[in-house]
Amino acid sequence: MLQSQVSAESLPHAEYDGPTPVLRQWAAPGLATLVAGLPLQRRCMRARQYLFRAGERRQSLFLIHAGCFKTCVISPDGREKVTGFRLRGDLLGIDALDMPHYACNAISLDVGEVWELPVAQLRDSLPDFQQRLTAVLASEIRRDWGWMLAIGTLSAEQRVITFLLDLSARLEALGFSARCLTLRMTRADLGNFLALQLETVTRALSHLQALGMIGVERRQIRIEDPSGLRAMLGTASLH
Amino acid sequence: MLQSQVSAESLPHAEYDGPTPVLRQWAAPGLATLVAGLPLQRRCMRARQYLFRAGERRQSLFLIHAGCFKTCVISPDGREKVTGFRLRGDLLGIDALDMPHYACNAISLDVGEVWELPVAQLRDSLPDFQQRLTAVLASEIRRDWGWMLAIGTLSAEQRVITFLLDLSARLEALGFSARCLTLRMTRADLGNFLALQLETVTRALSHLQALGMIGVERRQIRIEDPSGLRAMLGTASLH
DNA sequence: CGCCAAGTTGAGACCTTTCAAACGCTGTGG
DNA sequence: CCACAGCGTTTGAAAGGTCTCAACTTGGCG
Numbered sequence: 001m002l003q004s005q006v007s008a009e010s011l012p013h014a015e016y017d018g019p020t021p022v023l024r025q026w027a028a029p030g031l032a033t034l035v036a037g038l039p040l041q042r043r044c045m046r047a048r049q050y051l052f053r054a055g056e057r058r059q060s061l062f063l064i065h066a067g068c069f070k071t072c073v074i075s076p077d078g079r080e081k082v083t084g085f086r087l088r089g090d091l092l093g094i095d096a097l098d099m100p101h102y103a104c105n106a107i108s109l110d111v112g113e114v115w116e117l118p119v120a121q122l123r124d125s126l127p128d129f130q131q132r133l134t135a136v137l138a139s140e141i142r143r144d145w146g147w148m149l150a151i152g153t154l155s156a157e158q159r160v161i162t163f164l165l166d167l168s169a170r171l172e173a174l175g176f177s178a179r180c181l182t183l184r185m186t187r188a189d190l191g192n193f194l195a196l197q198l199e200t201v202t203r204a205l206s207h208l209q210a211l212g213m214i215g216v217e218r219r220q221i222r223i224e225d226p227s228g229l230r231a232m233l234g235t236a237s238l239h
Numbered sequence: 240m241l242q243s244q245v246s247a248e249s250l251p252h253a254e255y256d257g258p259t260p261v262l263r264q265w266a267a268p269g270l271a272t273l274v275a276g277l278p279l280q281r282r283c284m285r286a287r288q289y290l291f292r293a294g295e296r297r298q299s300l301f302l303i304h305a306g307c308f309k310t311c312v313i314s315p316d317g318r319e320k321v322t323g324f325r326l327r328g329d330l331l332g333i334d335a336l337d338m339p340h341y342a343c344n345a346i347s348l349d350v351g352e353v354w355e356l357p358v359a360q361l362r363d364s365l366p367d368f369q370q371r372l373t374a375v376l377a378s379e380i381r382r383d384w385g386w387m388l389a390i391g392t393l394s395a396e397q398r399v400i401t402f403l404l405d406l407s408a409r410l411e412a413l414g415f416s417a418r419c420l421t422l423r424m425t426r427a428d429l430g431n432f433l434a435l436q437l438e439t440v441t442r443a444l445s446h447l448q449a450l451g452m453i454g455v456e457r458r459q460i461r462i463e464d465p466s467g468l469r470a471m472l473g474t475a476s477l478h
Numbered sequence: 479c480g481c482c483a484a485g486t487t488g489a490g491a492c493c494t495t496t497c498a499a500a501c502g503c504t505g506t507g508g
Numbered sequence: 509c510c511a512c513a514g515c516g517t518t519t520g521a522a523a524g525g526t527c528t529c530a531a532c533t534t535g536g537c538g
Binding site (some may be wrong): 032073075076077078080083094095096097098099103104109130131133134135137138139140141142144145146147148151152153154192195233 | 255312316318319320333334335336337338342343369370372373374376377378379380381383384385386387388391392393394431434447472473
Binding site (some may be wrong): 265425427437438441442445454 | 483485486487488
């Protein structure tokens with residue numbers, strides 16, 4: 001249980017030589033260590049299980065301890081948009097900190113575990129907890145802007161590359177392999193997030209594989225040539 | 240000086256019957272009244288003047304008192320992305336609250352005035368200032384998600400409509416006319432924000448004018464048929 | 479008065495979408 | 509144990525929306 005990304009971890013570690021251009025700001029580190037001593041409510045998740053839904057009464061924040069989640073918003077007329085894929089260390093629910101109800105859906109893509117944070121209590125006991133929250137929020141804004149930039153200025157293939165490099169770097173920061181990743185989301189989710197059709201995502205992956213840049217086997221992705229991929233971003237036709 | 244949007248204000252007020260579907264969360268209100276008594280540094284701006292640039296040392300936050308600003312991020316390889324257009328009451332610089340340097344450029348699109356907020360001082364004197372900040376940050380995240388949704392799921396024309404309705408509603412909330420608006424940004428800025436080419440923006444505006452939905456005269460936009468516009472969003476082919 | 483930035487419009491090319499079909503897993507029931 | 513349904517993925521071919529490039533117009537400003 002909770003063993004998401006083990007397949008990646010069992011593979012050899014590899015170098016990752018430099019940050020992805022823009023998408024390079026993560027949440028404030030160390031929140032997990034901060035709450036280590038507290039009596040937290042732990043909650044295990046199955047794949048495709050909702051952690052919470054937009055509109056539900058917001059009781060607490062959740063710190064991801066294991067697994068992979070997607071967050072998505074849905075417009076009144078039914079259009080859906082995946083706003084991000086969240087990994088261990090990410091906070092879920094912060095976007096509704098000032099509201100009585102959640103503002104998005106949070107769905108587990110795999111088995112996982114979250115820790116429920118008692119916000120009011122933490123605010124009192126930890127002097128700089130509130131400031132930590134603002135840091136997490138600000139960095140989420142910058143992350144979103146990075147993706148808006150990518151979606152607005154890059155071709156389909158470049159967006160997919162950006163996603164792969166970003167995910168690779170995030171997984172590596174968590175101690176997993178940067179070269180071999182398991183996508184926990186469907187092509188449809190990925191396309192939705194990158195503002196592409198799922199077929200376009202598939203084609204981009206196939207093409208990158210044909211170029212020898214990556215290896216694709218269903219949701220297992222091997223990054224064969226990281227610097228080659230990064231070079232394909234630099235040669236941006238600026239759209 | 241500071242008389243941005245006067246042209247709109249001098250025109251008759253008109254009804255705005257209902258919120259724009261998704262993009263409907265604004266910054267926490269009343270920040271201006273909160274800081275009313277404090278000895279704030281005021282700063283006047285000209286058109287095209289930078290309030291701050293990404294990378295500059297961040298000293299303070301700025302509360303827009305008058306005018307219109309754009310914020311934008313620039314990737315290392317020179318791709319630019321307008322992340323938003325900011326009006327009176329909006330806070331500039333919050334996205335870098337946890338950093339020593341600004342994370343975006345803030346550029347005045349018109350004459351305007353900002354109030355410089357001494358963050359550290361406010362944090363001490365106003366008990367819930369920090370909490371207000373988190374509210375502003377969270378609402379910025381939701382706003383960004385709304386635009387990501389629009390850009391990812393709507394056609395060019397629908398994005399332009401969404402922008403016009405959003406701006407109209409924001410201006411009305413500030414006491415300006417909801418029917419007659421002055422765009423302070425160029426077509427290029429608008430296109431950049433909406434992930435479209437400037438020519439596509441022009442064509443969308445021309446087409447909406449041909450349909451009798453709006454009147455276009457350079458940067459003066461008259462919204463002739465708000466519900467008609469909103470209907471064009473509902474008839475989304477879901478891309 | 480003339481230059482220049484901003485905006486408009488047209489025509490063609492191109493990338494992505496759309497629609498369709500086939501394939502491969504996975505879980506279920508006979 | 510295998511057949512089968514169902515979802516996710518892959519690939520092809522055609523259509524279409526947006527981009528690109530270009531010319532022209534307009535209004536502002538030195």
